[in-house]
Amino acid sequence: MSAPLKLGRRALGGIAAAAMLAPGRTTQAADPSTYVSGWALPFNLDPHQVFDVPMQGVMLNAYDGLYRYQNDPPEIVPWLAESHTVSDDGMVWEFKLRPGVKFHDGSEMTAEDVVYSFRRVLGLALAPAGAFLPILTADRITAPSKLVVRFELKTPYAPFFSAIPIVSIVSPRVIQANEKNGDWAKSWLAANGAGSGPYKIIPTNYRPLELLDMEINPDHFLGWGHNPKPVKRIAYRPVKETSTRVLALLNGSIDCTDTNLPGDQVERINASKIAFVQKDLVMRIFIIRMNNTKPPFNNLNARKAFAHAFNYSGFINDILGGYATRDPYPMPDNLWGIPKDAKGYDYDLKKAKEYMAKAMAEGAPMKRPFEIHVQSDNDQALQSGQLFQSDLAQIGINLKVVGGVWGNLTANTKTPETTPDMWVHWVSTYFVDPENWVGQMYDSQFHGTWKASSYYKNAEVDALLRKGRATLGQEARAPIYEQAIRQIMIDCPDIWVYNSMQLQGLSKRIKGRKFCTVGQGSEMRTVSLEA
Amino acid sequence: MLGFIARRCGLALPSLFGLLVVTFVLVRIVPHDSAAAMAGDAATPEQIAKLTKEAGLDRPIIEQFVIYVGKVARFDFGESAFSRRSVASDIKERLPATLTLTFCALAISITVGIPLGVFAALRHNEWPDYVLRIVSVLGVAVAAFWFAIMLQLLFSMQLGWLPLRGELSATMSRPERVTGFLMLDSVIAGRWDALGDALHHIILPALTLSLGGLASIVRFTRAGVLDTLQNDFVSYGRAMGYRRSRLVWRYVLRNSVTATITQIGLLFGGLIAGGVVVESIYDYPGIGSYTVQAILTGDNQVMLAVTLMVGVVYAAVNILTDLVHGLVDPRLLDKP
Incomplete structure (x- = not known):
């Protein structure tokens, strides 16, 4: 127990002065049992409310799912489930659970808990539910026995299995105890774990977006035999400013930065004795969207003129320092379903002028002023807009770069009328399936979402994407997606720029890190720290 | 005295209501869809529509405002779209850090600024005065983020004396929360290690935040003292053989600080606003960094509540400033 306060003003002043004068207290991450992460935290801690890259960091460490993505390239492996079966028509999926798994509250996981978790996702109907709402209702998730969960889909949906790792399994015991008026305890779980x-x-030790501590769970179902010296405590201390983030890594205050390190910081960090930059190819594509409903973007030649006017290699090599790979497809080029023989668009202002002339001959208003909207707090997005502006000026096109915050940019894409001429964004890996990219970006049924904000519509592509969604087995689906992508590339609805290389500053004391594009290397189970 | 406070509070209320109206309208007219942002990246239009209805964002703006004012009157600022916690509790958790930082910065500005201002006035048109004038102009002109980075490079990276960022070391356990003020809680718990660590962490942010205020106080104090030194009572005091230090600190300064006190009052509000940048650079977990997050993510409830809170602080500090004026010159308390 702490000693009670028995000090006078002078003593307090003395302590304060001594504390302020005492040097050498700057290194915070030297404790070999504590890993200090400088990465961002999700908006809250409920894995059924938030679904983004920072949340994956929380999910992979504090929660388990039925299956999990592991390794690079990603493989989906059994986790809380031991195995699964699927009916021939793809409508009924059954998962057999691993026995003896304990939640942090000490209770044992059963099939009813899995049913509750999926029903909670559907009930909250927030981001992680997007993949399931069209094909699943609460009554279609059942527990035929203590260790078997059954899903009966409304329609065949092949990406269902790929999306299974999205759902974290939670303990209903602790959640139901904190529910108020049937709110699924969303306020409670936003700041707690289950x-x-x-x-x-x-x-x-949690304050939204500021700090979070996690401690090791010695009773995890996988045990710790694979890692004799695991990290005992993870201290998340997000660093907001890039310059501070790099300095914090270099003076040992944090063990890792975020994964969007600017290319110009690589040499500086690599020159350090205590840190280095880890480069990993991820599945995250960079796109310039064109609003296909607004003239002249409703004209194929006009769209091709714009696609030939972007300086891909200049952007990747000169601005990004080569830390990205040119990806001419509307999907990561390291995923199945890519038609490798299809040719993308190259930077060629001569071709751009030719297509521009053709478009103008067809009545397309190429001389009107254009706008490209970018995230103003993202240097790379801004630079892409400025580079495009400069190249388009050479062929007589006037482009204005407009900054905005992510919330506004996505809100604008709700209708074709409010969607800007062009805008810039990335599409990350939410689940590893073509559905995550081309499926949701170019099937016209998704118009109104930011992912489908080019408002592209081609009946043949719609039919192919829906067929790909309803067909089981990667081998059978791959040629369908290849055919769809070939057609999409011919139609040129957007400008596809690159697939990302993730740059993350890491402390040299980190050992055993295993990378997977899902979670982007944030899983801590295998990591240990050298003293 | 009580009548004076009541009058000032009465005048502050319409200003705060006006602030609420303007902020509410501004937040609602920007093309931002809170429900879409709340629903997340992978949300479908149906999910967004459901949230829009739940949050009452589909109702007329007047109706939304009336509901909001009713809630504010009950100190209910709604729920943050992202943290999913009550905005009031989020603010309550963060305000102590901001207030601690602001008071530390203000303390540095006052305790260093006033003596320097007096010194500059006493050495009028001599080299110390020139140096202080240049320094005070630089203090106002230098950007806080640049000064912060310079301090970080020198004291954290080069000399290794002070922490780079944060409120407490990651490896230091936090004292039990009693008041919410980390240093005070450390003292209450007898956690001297945590107190020392917290003091270490606040030095650089407080120095950065104090710079602009310090420069202003030096300039105002210098001008006030110079003006007072021209008065007959100073010549009389000198002729009567008063010690110089007594004359300056007891009589001249007291007659010179009216403008400085006003300036300090204004500075307090300015420091809370200036904390937005400083807290972000140093990851100091106060209202400033919370506000930046809210703006970037479009968390309307938070933006409204923080703006109103800063307005209330401004109003309170103005009333306090008037009171201090009154204590220095009691005739002012009688004025309406």
């Missing part, structure tokens, strides 16, 4: 993962959330 999982079974290798690390436990410490709710008293």
